[in-house]
Amino acid sequence: MKHFISTLDWSREELQAFLDHARALKAQPIQPLLKDKAVALVFFNPSLRTRTSFEIGTKQLGGHAVVLEPGKGAWPIEFEVGAKMDADPEEHVIEVARVLSRYCDIIAVRAFPKFEDWTEDRRDKVIRSFAQYATVPVINMETITHPCQELAHMLTLQEKLGQTDGKKFLLTWTYHPKPLNTAVANSALIIAAKFGMDVTLLCPTPEYELDRRYMDAARESCAQNGRSLTVSHDIAEAYAGADVVYAKSWGAIPYFGNWDAEREIRKNYAHFIVNSEKMALTNQALFSHCLPVRREVKVTGEVLDSAQSIAIDEAENRLHVQKAIMAGLLS
């Protein structure tokens, strides 16, 4: 039994097998691969695409998904092992994971970081705890990485570009009024590197660099593939010749728990918005963003609605890759 928590745990070949299966499922969506199976979708945070695509995808494979929202419709949960549980949580993840494993064949979890202490957040405690105590496979629906989004992105790139090796991939930070999760940024970095692209991370200052765990992993993948990982704070330079522009906003790690200070820095960088002028510097790059996206803040409507934009295709591909992942984990 293997969990799907981070693509760092999976080889390029294994991930390509998921992508190939996803392409087959896209062509033929109704297949009884999860017949009479049950999937628990545990959401600690909101979701539109993830919930809809997992729920419908499970149904298309003959199974049934149950949506659980701890702290809303379901009981709040404790994650510290050995805790004396006299505060808010009514039950421990140990029981939750064990009981759901009796009812369900897969447990999928969305648990964003708390944004107060990155040292704590980077442990990825919620999903790691589920994985530790569950007796069925656990799937990451976004925690501090977003591996389902990675595969959806890669499937879309392969559909549009064929091979991705040697393509120039730009991950650009964008402004957003709130500090956001680094998950999709971490994920974009590692999947682009793993699939043989030259990767550039564009961000306003060194403080916006991503966690070393993902920077190092991407750098290592690039090295193995004979490619490079570049960090840039120069917009024109970074966009020049890019084949793919992936946009995302995130909070600067040194400011976790101190967001008022970060806001003062961040507000100077609204000009990182993706627009047609910047896209004109690229090699007719494809544009994407994982959604939800704020128009005219992270990207102009002009770019998002352009023929180069693959954001909607990528969102659709969430459905297909997730079906492949679920089927793969149970096969």
Added chain:
Amino acid sequence: MKHFISTLDWSREELQAFLDHARALKAQPIQPLLKDKAVALVFFNPSLRTRTSFEIGTKQLGGHAVVLEPGKGAWPIEFEVGAKMDADPEEHVIEVARVLSRYCDIIAVRAFPKFEDWTEDRRDKVIRSFAQYATVPVINMETITHPCQELAHMLTLQEKLGQTDGKKFLLTWTYHPKPLNTAVANSALIIAAKFGMDVTLLCPTPEYELDRRYMDAARESCAQNGRSLTVSHDIAEAYAGADVVYAKSWGAIPYFGNWDAEREIRKNYAHFIVNSEKMALTNQALFSHCLPVRREVKVTGEVLDSAQSIAIDEAENRLHVQKAIMAGLLS
């Protein structure tokens, strides 16, 4: 592809075809008309009947419905085209509609007006935006009209009365402690007129008349059918000889955004409650209300529980007509 947003967009014959199909589905509820299809049920407001009947109806036709609640389990949504999205909403209806269209075969939307500015509310922006950007049919689950309720009401009247032509239909305003949506009232008016009834709108003062768009449409239908549309502020006169009494409360349009002032007027009209004395003035009229209904405020329990009350039958018929609408839109 055609949306089901307002019955003003559909002819009497087309609507009758939905009703005839609904009757057949009521007799034989399990049919694979939505086999392997997915329906998104997008709720911006609460629901009991609508959610339950759409979800079960979809299942009875072989499909699967996903319930989404933007701002609760799902991300808040922006509707202004071209907005610089630096406030609350995390994504634009453009993306929501496009992505859901990739996952689902139908998108159904409930979006009540905001009750602050009727000029704005009457644009029906939320569902019109979904319809504009979706690439699949959109169904109105109540916005500023409630067309599914219209068909459920009409199916019930046809079951009880046979032909509705020439019957006297009374839509009576009732008291309610809060100003409510005019949707069901607008809908009652236009469907009763379209199906050949003589229509009376009873309300306390001219300020409680409905929007001109619906008054005019009803007047025009009545004229075409050789019937009349009457506005009355006289309870006894309005009830006299009625064949159908449909009760609903709504807020007065001139007071949108100024509800404290409206409350001072409204509180004088608690006697508009439907009771046995008033029903005795009618031609043994059928009584209905769309539910939810406040007992002893809008109608006495005596009337609601009487043999003349068709409110529960009408609620059941929501299931059957909605199945017919979904099947029809995809056929």
Added chain:
Amino acid sequence: MKHFISTLDWSREELQAFLDHARALKAQPIQPLLKDKAVALVFFNPSLRTRTSFEIGTKQLGGHAVVLEPGKGAWPIEFEVGAKMDADPEEHVIEVARVLSRYCDIIAVRAFPKFEDWTEDRRDKVIRSFAQYATVPVINMETITHPCQELAHMLTLQEKLGQTDGKKFLLTWTYHPKPLNTAVANSALIIAAKFGMDVTLLCPTPEYELDRRYMDAARESCAQNGRSLTVSHDIAEAYAGADVVYAKSWGAIPYFGNWDAEREIRKNYAHFIVNSEKMALTNQALFSHCLPVRREVKVTGEVLDSAQSIAIDEAENRLHVQKAIMAGLLS
């Protein structure tokens, strides 16, 4: 038609038939016993196990469950007959029960007491109202008793012990920071007595004794079976020789609506926690708790994770017994 609201309404033989069917369904989970049927799951309170197991169980039998949360996604509900409904609730249980009966084949309800006035709470008004107005069977998903939990517990005991007759059953109160529902305690008492065990209720003071309705019923069952019901405030004496230790916390009935005073008493009894020292006094007793459970407050992790703990098995058995109950009520 019969409801499943309290096991007091069912004979031991009838309940055993549910248990036997549950065992068969555990061996062969996929059976078309609810084919094309719909089940409404009405939750006035949070749930993890109940919701998941009912939803998946219904699906495994070929049916479909709809989750409704009045006051959240659905309208708030009035329960007083004859009330003038000018407060919060938008509709009466009369309409809710009648309408859901048109859409669904079973209505299951979770409605915890309000903890303000036990005289009122013990009427069990919410579920009794649903049962009164519904025209389909109603199932109790926990109100002031929790009969599904009872059967899950009993199935687990029969799996582990074979016959339960003559076994010594200890129901022990435990500390919890908040006053909790007595439902599971009431239920443990009556089911253990009904199935022929010698029952001991251990609690800190006489004020923590359970409602006379359940104490008397248990005493009567014990008498019929030639067993005894004992109330004890002596931990060592109560644990001595026990075959089953069932732990639960609850608020003292005389303090309903006066919880600040109760807290002052309760806080002196944290030592009622189930731990290995106490378990050592038993006849190698099985340990259980209905979940959710607070570790290190109600029970130590050591006991909960031990081979004697059957809490997870009992939670799994919720799935199987509920399927048997649903199938039984419709057969």
